[in-house]
Amino acid sequence: MNNKFDVIVVGAGHAGCEAALASARLGCDVLLCTLNVDNIALQPCNPAIGGPAKSTLVREIDALGGVMGEVADATYIQMKTLNSSKGPAVRALRAQSDKKEYSQYMRNILENTDNIWLKQTCITEIKVKDSQIIGAIDEYGIEYSCRAIILTTGTSLEGKMYVGLQAYPGGRLGERPAIGLSESLRKHGIVTKKLKTGTPARVDKRTIDYSKMEIQPGDETLSFYSFKPNRPVRPQFPCYLTRTNEETHSIIRANLDKSPMYQGLIHGVGPRYCPSIEDKIVRFASNPSHHIFIEPEGLNTYEVYIQGFSTSLPACVQVEMLRSLPGLEKAHIIKPAYAVEYDYVPAVQTQHSLMSKDIKGLFFAGQINGTSGYEEAGAQGLIAGINAVNFLNAKEPFELSRASSYIGTLIDDLVTKDIQEPYRMLTSRSEYRLLLRQDNADSRLTELGYKIGLIDDSQYQRFVTKQETIRKEIERLRETKISANDEINGILSKYGEHIDRGVRLAELLKRPNIKYEIFKELDERTRELNLSKDITDEAEVLIKYDGYIKRQEQQVETSGKLEKYRIPADIDYSKIKHISSETREKLEKIRPSTLAQASRIGGVKPADISVLMVMLGK
Ligand SMILES: Cc1cc2nc3c(=O)[nH]c(=O)nc-3n(C[C@H](O)[C@H](O)[C@H](O)COP(=O)(O)OP(=O)(O)OC[C@H]3O[C@@H](n4cnc5c(N)ncnc54)[C@H](O)[C@@H]3O)c2cc1C
Numbered sequence: 032m033n034n035k036f037d038v039i040v041v042g043a044g045h046a047g048c049e050a051a052l053a054s055a056r057l058g059c060d061v062l063l064c065t066l067n068v069d070n071i072a073l074q075p076c077n078p079a080i081g082g083p084a085k086s087t088l089v090r091e092i093d094a095l096g097g098v099m100g101e102v103a104d105a106t107y108i109q110m111k112t113l114n115s116s117k118g119p120a121v122r123a124l125r126a127q128s129d130k131k132e133y134s135q136y137m138r139n140i141l142e143n144t145d146n147i148w149l150k151q152t153c154i155t156e157i158k159v160k161d162s163q164i165i166g167a168i169d170e171y172g173i174e175y176s177c178r179a180i181i182l183t184t185g186t187s188l189e190g191k192m193y194v195g196l197q198a199y200p201g202g203r204l205g206e207r208p209a210i211g212l213s214e215s216l217r218k219h220g221i222v223t224k225k226l227k228t229g230t231p232a233r234v235d236k237r238t239i240d241y242s243k244m245e246i247q248p249g250d251e252t253l254s255f256y257s258f259k260p261n262r263p264v265r266p267q268f269p270c271y272l273t274r275t276n277e278e279t280h281s282i283i284r285a286n287l288d289k290s291p292m293y294q295g296l297i298h299g300v301g302p303r304y305c306p307s308i309e310d311k312i313v314r315f316a317s318n319p320s321h322h323i324f325i326e327p328e329g330l331n332t333y334e335v336y337i338q339g340f341s342t343s344l345p346a347c348v349q350v351e352m353l354r355s356l357p358g359l360e361k362a363h364i365i366k367p368a369y370a371v372e373y374d375y376v377p378a379v380q381t382q383h384s385l386m387s388k389d390i391k392g393l394f395f396a397g398q399i400n401g402t403s404g405y406e407e408a409g410a411q412g413l414i415a416g417i418n419a420v421n422f423l424n425a426k427e428p429f430e431l432s433r434a435s436s437y438i439g440t441l442i443d444d445l446v447t448k449d450i451q452e453p454y455r456m457l458t459s460r461s462e463y464r465l466l467l468r469q470d471n472a473d474s475r476l477t478e479l480g481y482k483i484g485l486i487d488d489s490q491y492q493r494f495v496t497k498q499e500t501i502r503k504e505i506e507r508l509r510e511t512k513i514s515a516n517d518e519i520n521g522i523l524s525k526y527g528e529h530i531d532r533g534v535r536l537a538e539l540l541k542r543p544n545i546k547y548e549i550f551k552e553l554d555e556r557t558r559e560l561n562l563s564k565d566i567t568d569e570a571e572v573l574i575k576y577d578g579y580i581k582r583q584e585q586q587v588e589t590s591g592k593l594e595k596y597r598i599p600a601d602i603d604y605s606k607i608k609h610i611s612s613e614t615r616e617k618l619e620k621i622r623p624s625t626l627a628q629a630s631r632i633g634g635v636k637p638a639d640i641s642v643l644m645v646m647l648g649k
Pocket residue numbers: 041042043044045046047064065066067070071072073074075076077152153154155183184185186187188202203209210212228229230302305369370371396397398399402403404405408409455
């Protein structure tokens with residue numbers, strides 16, 4: 032076999048699959064190496080895609096031409112819109128996945144993509160010459176040449192798993208760790224650090240008494256991730272809810288001395304927003320109970336996932352803890368809960384393109400950058416895949432701004448904020464969250480996906496038609512007036528509303544109790560048009576929140592001024608007077624590319640930005 036490729040992607044997890052597909056679809060020859068080809072796009076934790084903020088990432092991936100949304104739509108066993116009664120900025124789709132089907136579906140896409148060469152092997156070394164990637168070496172000593180490498184190694188680098196005080200080498204249950212690559216990175220001057228994450232036990236559903244739990248069904252009206260057509264309607268399966276109690280908490284408290292975290296065996300910091308159950312009991316000691324969701328892992332398996340019960344306590348304690356939960360008194364554990372500690376590469380060493388600041392052609396994406404979550408990984412993989420191709424073709428890097436997307440926000444946070452704990456996307460991380468909604472990801476990004484070459488003509492035409500329909504519908508709602516008569520007020524009274532004079536539909540829609548759906552009762556033309564939900568949802572949001580949206584657009588314009596001040600890569604901060612030494616140190620470490628990015632670095636003060644602005648102006 033010829034061992035020459037354009038791009039080598041290390042890892043076929045969520046980041047690696049998107050990266051390989053983007054690079055290959057843009058014409059590169061891609062070698063995709065992974066530790067186990069039967070674990071492609073594995074969901075080693077929660078078998079679900081989406082949820083708050085993450086659903087927006089999935090829609091953005093889709094709008095740019097990635098595949099995560101398509102795979103989640105094709106393999107769901109439950110679809111649910113969370114926060115549906117709250118504002119549009121926090122509404123979020125969540126797909127419970129059939130874990131095996133998800134992995135197989137992704138593998139099929141990879142195998143049916145020209146230019147992707149899949150290989151089960153462990154990459155142990157990168158090869159660098161004159162600060163530029165020239166290849167990689169695997170565990171068998173085979174050398175590969177390439178000009179770009181995308182590292183998406185997840186939790187595997189020097190991975191060590193813990194069940195109680197017992198440690199096992201491994202990146203995730205049933206998979207060996209990746210040894211060698213971290214050392215090779217360090218030899219080339221890349222700094223690595225440790226993080227930790229954990230997952231709950233998997234239980235045999237035949238040993239669960241669901242009658243003692245609350246049922247959590249999926250939605251009756253389905254929504255999907257992908258903006259592509261022909262989304263499959265599949266049977267849905269419920270999840271269940273149970274709760275911890277005083278007995279659970281006292282078992283955990285009595286066994287904290289057997290926790291590797293509390294005994295100092297694990298040094299890496301764990302995810303703040305997905306804490307282990309022992310962390311929750313200790314940190315929120317006054318809370319008498321915590322929600323535990325019981326989620327199926329697939330259609331053809333008895334394995335269920337115990338969400339909210341992640342732990343690194345010993346296996347025998349896990350049985351006791353689980354059996355204290357209502358409905359799980361006879362629980363049989365198929366796989367134990369465990370924690371894993373792994374190497375990551377703090378992303379302040381990379382640029383917004385996700386390429387290393389010091390080694391040309393070396394890209395990082397996913398958990399290796401300090402994030403946690405499939406969606407965060409997929410989003411970065413897509414951007415790294417596109418930028419590896421741009422780098423090879425000597426094109427400008429593809430960078431997304433914070434104002435354009437959650438993907439842009441995520442990457443900017445990673446490369447700017449010197450993350451010290453697993454980073455998860457949250458709606459609160461965006462200052463523009465009313466602009467960056469899951470419903471309008473396509474209107475924000477499809478044009479870009481098309482220009483890059485990952486969105487085909489037919490998808491682009493569908494997008495143009497959809498935008499035009501939304502525009503026309505908003506116009507119609509602004510023009511159509513309904514009269515204040517008994518019939519209309521009879522309908523409106525059902526929703527706690529009344530009108531004294533004729534009112535345009537757009538004006539009426541701004542009232543909190545009025546939803547677009549109600550117009551089907553009030554207005555014949557709305558019934559005739561019978562527009563699809565994704566169109567009416569977006570039209571409704573654009574009218575209802577018009578004032579807020581305009582205000583955020585103004586904010587974007589103001590902050591855009593700082594984005595225009597580019598900072599030269601070779602700037603010598605030691606020569607700049609009138610900035611504090613703390614600021615100088617941070618600027619030297621992060622080397623921001625614009626004044627706007629500099630202003631977001633923790634500890635950099637507005638006065639420092641003014642000094643920099645004057646200097647750059649000169
Ligand atoms: C125990 C555990 C608990 C987790 N808990 C959570 C959680 O609570 N919340 C959450 O959001 N996410 C959680 N996750 C994280 C989630 O699984 C990851 O964020 C996501 O899968 C990261 O995607 P990735 O593509 O970066 O890496 P992964 O999906 O892990 O894929 C990495 C791939 O790289 C391959 N690989 C690694 N090194 C090499 C090498 N040297 N050569 C060849 N191949 C290599 C591996 O085989 C693997 O296929 C958890 C993961 C684990 C393992």
